[in-house]
Amino acid sequence: MKLKILYSFLKADIELIEKELENAIQSHSPLLNGASLHLIQAGGKRIRPVFVLLAAKFGQYDIERIKDVAVALELIHMASLVHDDVIDDAELRRGKPTIKAQWNNKVAMYTGDYIFARSLEYITNIEDAQAHQILSSTMVELSIGEIVQIKDKYRYEQNLREYLRRIKRKTALLIAASCQLGAIAAGAEEEVHRKLYQFGYYVGMAFQITDDILDFTATEKELGKPAGDDLRQGNITLPVLYAMENKALRSKIIKVTEHSTKNEMEEIIRLIKSTDAIERSHILSKKYLVKALNILEELPVNRAKKSLKDVATFIGKRKY
Amino acid sequence: MKLKILYSFLKADIELIEKELENAIQSHSPLLNGASLHLIQAGGKRIRPVFVLLAAKFGQYDIERIKDVAVALELIHMASLVHDDVIDDAELRRGKPTIKAQWNNKVAMYTGDYIFARSLEYITNIEDAQAHQILSSTMVELSIGEIVQIKDKYRYEQNLREYLRRIKRKTALLIAASCQLGAIAAGAEEEVHRKLYQFGYYVGMAFQITDDILDFTATEKELGKPAGDDLRQGNITLPVLYAMENKALRSKIIKVTEHSTKNEMEEIIRLIKSTDAIERSHILSKKYLVKALNILEELPVNRAKKSLKDVATFIGKRKY
Numbered sequence: 158m159k160l161k162i163l164y165s166f167l168k169a170d171i172e173l174i175e176k177e178l179e180n181a182i183q184s185h186s187p188l189l190n191g192a193s194l195h196l197i198q199a200g201g202k203r204i205r206p207v208f209v210l211l212a213a214k215f216g217q218y219d220i221e222r223i224k225d226v227a228v229a230l231e232l233i234h235m236a237s238l239v240h241d242d243v244i245d246d247a248e249l250r251r252g253k254p255t256i257k258a259q260w261n262n263k264v265a266m267y268t269g270d271y272i273f274a275r276s277l278e279y280i281t282n283i284e285d286a287q288a289h290q291i292l293s294s295t296m297v298e299l300s301i302g303e304i305v306q307i308k309d310k311y312r313y314e315q316n317l318r319e320y321l322r323r324i325k326r327k328t329a330l331l332i333a334a335s336c337q338l339g340a341i342a343a344g345a346e347e348e349v350h351r352k353l354y355q356f357g358y359y360v361g362m363a364f365q366i367t368d369d370i371l372d373f374t375a376t377e378k379e380l381g382k383p384a385g386d387d388l389r390q391g392n393i394t395l396p397v398l399y400a401m402e403n404k405a406l407r408s409k410i411i412k413v414t415e416h417s418t419k420n421e422m423e424e425i426i427r428l429i430k431s432t433d434a435i436e437r438s439h440i441l442s443k444k445y446l447v448k449a450l451n452i453l454e455e456l457p458v459n460r461a462k463k464s465l466k467d468v469a470t471f472i473g474k475r476k477y
Numbered sequence: 478m479k480l481k482i483l484y485s486f487l488k489a490d491i492e493l494i495e496k497e498l499e500n501a502i503q504s505h506s507p508l509l510n511g512a513s514l515h516l517i518q519a520g521g522k523r524i525r526p527v528f529v530l531l532a533a534k535f536g537q538y539d540i541e542r543i544k545d546v547a548v549a550l551e552l553i554h555m556a557s558l559v560h561d562d563v564i565d566d567a568e569l570r571r572g573k574p575t576i577k578a579q580w581n582n583k584v585a586m587y588t589g590d591y592i593f594a595r596s597l598e599y600i601t602n603i604e605d606a607q608a609h610q611i612l613s614s615t616m617v618e619l620s621i622g623e624i625v626q627i628k629d630k631y632r633y634e635q636n637l638r639e640y641l642r643r644i645k646r647k648t649a650l651l652i653a654a655s656c657q658l659g660a661i662a663a664g665a666e667e668e669v670h671r672k673l674y675q676f677g678y679y680v681g682m683a684f685q686i687t688d689d690i691l692d693f694t695a696t697e698k699e700l701g702k703p704a705g706d707d708l709r710q711g712n713i714t715l716p717v718l719y720a721m722e723n724k725a726l727r728s729k730i731i732k733v734t735e736h737s738t739k740n741e742m743e744e745i746i747r748l749i750k751s752t753d754a755i756e757r758s759h760i761l762s763k764k765y766l767v768k769a770l771n772i773l774e775e776l777p778v779n780r781a782k783k784s785l786k787d788v789a790t791f792i793g794k795r796k797y
Contacts, residue, residue, distance in 0.1 A: 184621055185621075186621055186624050186625055186628070188624055188627070188628050189621065189624045240586060240587070240590060243583065243586060244583050244586075244587070262582065263563065263564050263627055264624070264627065266560060266563060266564075266586050267560070267564070267620060267623045267624045267627065268624070269590075270560060270589075270593075270620040270623060271617070271620040271621060271623075271624060273590075273593070273620070274613070274616040274617045274619065274620040275617060277597070277612075277613040277616055277617075278613045278614065278617060280609075280613070281606075281609040281610050281612075281613045284606070286601075286604070289600075289601040290601050292597075292601075293594070293597040293598045293600070293601045294598065296594040296597055297591070297594040297595055297597075297598060299594065300587060300590040300591040300593070300594040301504055301505075301506055301509065301591060303587045303590060303591075304506050304508055304509045304584070304587045304588070304591060305506055307508075307583055307584065307587065308506070308508050
């Protein structure tokens with residue numbers, strides 16, 4: 158099943174945002190245009206805009222007012238991906254060469270800066286002061302998260318709490334902000350937008366854990382990059398943390414470097430999958446999902462609520 | 478003479494901003510704190526905050542309202558320096574190792590991102606919508622400027638117009654915005670803050686041209702980095718453009734690479750100084766300065782006006 162079906166009634170608005178994203182990155186610099194367009198065309202699930210729109214249905218839904226929030230949040234997300242690819246020395250994203258691979262690290266750094274700056278132009282259009290506060294503090298946390306991620310690489314003695322704090326900054330906070338800001342931009346009541354924030358936070362946590370599981374369970378074709386790539390880059394994710402409880406496996410895992418061969422990685426992946434690490438990761442992901450769905454229950458009934466529920470459930474089950 | 482003397486009546490407020498800058502970059506990440514503090518302590522002229530404060534004197538000067546603007550602008554400037562040092566492979570800035578040299582490119586990229594994000598928190602406190610528009614479009618131009626600077630490196634067939642557009646984005650726009658935003662934050666009239674923007678723009682152009690001259694005329698000790706470093710990094714500045722009008726010298730200049738030795742650079746610098754390139758650069762810088770001073774004449778008389786005039790004149794004559 159495709160994610161899109163879950164919010165097909167938003168099709169026209171999602172397409173509008175897709176167009177707006179393309180407009181947003183236009184500049185007179187061919188180099189910048191090339192790099193940014195490359196990124197936009199690589200696609201992505203656009204789940205942040207989707208959450209913005211769905212959350213806005215809990216207020217006075219007016220696409221003209223909401224679209225700037227949706228575009229800004231997707232641009233922030235995209236900018237952070239470009240910089241992440243530099244840190245992770247990632248060659249591929251969604252099956253396409255990354256900007257740092259197709260051009261170089263410097264072009265990637267500045268393309269990220271540019272997309273980030275463009276997002277500010279959209280944020281400028283948002284009138285609500287609270288929205289600005291949420292966005293700026295989210296961006297500070299996001300950037301602290303980036304630094305912590307460098308520090309935590311190949312650091313095998315880290316614990317579950319550190320992992321959870323990292324994925325909170327990396328993913329959950331921006332999805333939480335997407336839900337809350339969509340609601341705020343639509344003038345939803347405080348109680349409602351606060352709950353949507355919580356919902357987004359839990360969904361974001363589940364989403365990232367699922368992502369981290371897929372790095373081991375999905376195929377290279379599904380991932381658009383080699384399986385086990387996170388581990389090879391030294392990113393200690395939840396399945397790895399669980400797998401390392403097995404001392405023998407731990408001693409193999411800590412030998413992984415970015416120079417590990419495909420065969421070596423396949424063997425490590427096989428070993429990790431032979432433990433209960435994947436299963437236990439699924440259980441934690443599901444725990445977050447249940448928390449998200451429980452909060453959703455407290456919100457008024459509307460068409461968007463059903464979609465939010467479906468999207469959240471999809472995220473827990475997705476295979477790519 | 479020291480620049481500080483020209484605005485000694487702002488001493489207490491400048492110190493307040495210096496403290497606020499130190500607070501602004503605090504985080505729980507020791508790595509991030511180390512890198513950011515390193516940058517703050519490397520100092521700098523803080524001319525953007527100075528322009529914010531002086532411009533605010535043309536309205537209702539209230540340091541509590543203005544300081545956020547001053548801090549935000551200095552943080553944006555600092556963030557862009559960190560990223561510039563990555564692009565320029567700069568080892569030293571103001572006599573100290575750069576963040577990319579002391580740590581690495583990745584830490585520098587994220588430290589820049591972090592400082593940039595922190596600036597947004599300060600910007601959030603600014604209520605004026607016009608101020609947000611000016612800031613966000615300045616940041617877009619700044620980031621386009623960064624990309625163009627990569628593209629223009631070692632591109633010897635560029636012309637004066639391209640150089641001027643580049644320094645506009647690199648320096649003049651942010652100084653123009655500093656002047657305008659200080660005035661806007663103090664509730665100055667539109668006519669006044671528009672003139673201050675123009676003043677800042679011309680001063681900024683003169684400032685950058687002077688900077689580019691100093692790369693050839695100042696000593697390594699004064700610069701805090703080797704003389705001719707801009708040229709070695711492929712940055713074609715105004716003195717270089719003028720010097721290249723001499724065919725024989727041009728053929729030598731285009732052979733400069735980042736691997737050129739100290740002796741080779743000294744010889745090139747000597748040759749460039751033997752032409753009229755430095756003198757002609759001074760003339761263009763002075764032209765911008767005169768434009769700045771003329772605009773100042775149109776503004777109401779106050780203590781700040783005298784300081785702005787002195788600072789502008791200082792910039793044209795400075796030796797470091």
